[in-house]
Amino acid sequence: xxxxxxxxxxxxxxxxxxxxxxxxxxxxxxxxxxxxxxxxxxxxxxxxxxxxxxxxxxxxxxxxxxxxxxxxxxxxxxxxxxxxxxxxxxxxxxxxxxxxxxxxxxxxxxxxxxxxxxxxxxxxxxxxxxxxxxxxxxxxxxxxxxxxxxxxxxxxxxxxxxxxxxxxxxxxxxxxxxxxxxxxxxxxxxxxxxxxxxxxxxxxxxxxxxxxxxxxxxxxxxxxxxxxxxxxxxxxxxxxxxxxxxxxxxxxxxxxxxxxxxxxxxxxxxxxxxxxxxxxxxxxxxxxxxxxxxxxxxxx
Numbered sequence: 068x069x070x071x072x073x074x075x076x077x078x079x080x081x082x083x084x085x086x087x088x089x090x091x092x093x094x095x096x097x098x099x100x101x102x103x104x105x106x107x108x109x110x111x112x113x114x115x116x117x118x119x120x121x122x123x124x125x126x127x128x129x130x131x132x133x134x135x136x137x138x139x140x141x142x143x144x145x146x147x148x149x150x151x152x153x154x155x156x157x158x159x160x161x162x163x164x165x166x167x168x169x170x171x172x173x174x175x176x177x178x179x180x181x182x183x184x185x186x187x188x189x190x191x192x193x194x195x196x197x198x199x200x201x202x203x204x205x206x207x208x209x210x211x212x213x214x215x216x217x218x219x220x221x222x223x224x225x226x227x228x229x230x231x232x233x234x235x236x237x238x239x240x241x242x243x244x245x246x247x248x249x250x251x252x253x254x255x256x257x258x259x260x261x262x263x264x265x266x267x268x269x270x271x272x273x274x275x276x277x278x279x280x281x282x283x284x285x286x287x288x289x290x291x292x293x294x295x296x297x298x299x300x301x302x303x304x305x306x307x308x309x310x311x312x313x314x315x316x317x318x319x320x321x322x323x324x325x326x327x328x329x330x331x332x333x334x335x336x337x338x339x340x341x342x343x344x345x346x347x348x349x350x351x352x353x354x355x356x357x358x359x360x361x362x363x364x365x366x367x
Contacts, residue, residue, distance in 0.1 A: 076224065083120070102129070103117055168219050171354065214353075241293050242338055274301045303318070
């Protein structure tokens, strides 16, 4: 017996397997491929491949869905915030409209749950009034330790739009950082070939960032940074490469500096973000936290 489903607007142009996992059951990829191979799935009365992309209002038929329960993969637990916590995080919202919110993400909390992190921004946001009857979509990330301005889309259309704007570098971000040492005054551009590893394969990516010294003294520097590219840990790696690692960064730092000063979180803050959508200019600013402010006041 086939059970019918209709694709809603949020999943327009999504891969079938992604639609399936989000709307029917989070079963292993191999099992989705198996039921397609056995012709237990039809889209608009036609057989499909796993890579098929569904469209808005497509009619999907799945045979034997009642038998899938025993095959379901254990789902990742969702974080359930308390009412107090939910209201606390609502205060971090900078902008709210029909298509996205802008949040001043606190330091010390990841964007989404992982093997080492249960509490996360996305699970908290989906329980706030800003996402009532809506789903939060991640369009970019900030490290757990990094605070600052962040976009969260409210529908798939804008999630895809923001993803495209990031890809073509039409979203401009400005960061603030406090580093060890006095950055040389003649450094205003950082260009590196950053190395990462994907499944034991070495990947080299070009990274470009603009740098401006706001204040320097007492063996610390207060910097404004504008990344052109968007590589993982880009600013943290680039500042380490010039010998001025970010205060509080235990991953990209020198052993003697790690012992010199203990701070709760990394001194890196996403300060501003700007972009244009349908000829409307958006420009948002996120104030840094008290720890960051106190460091500037007492150490620089």
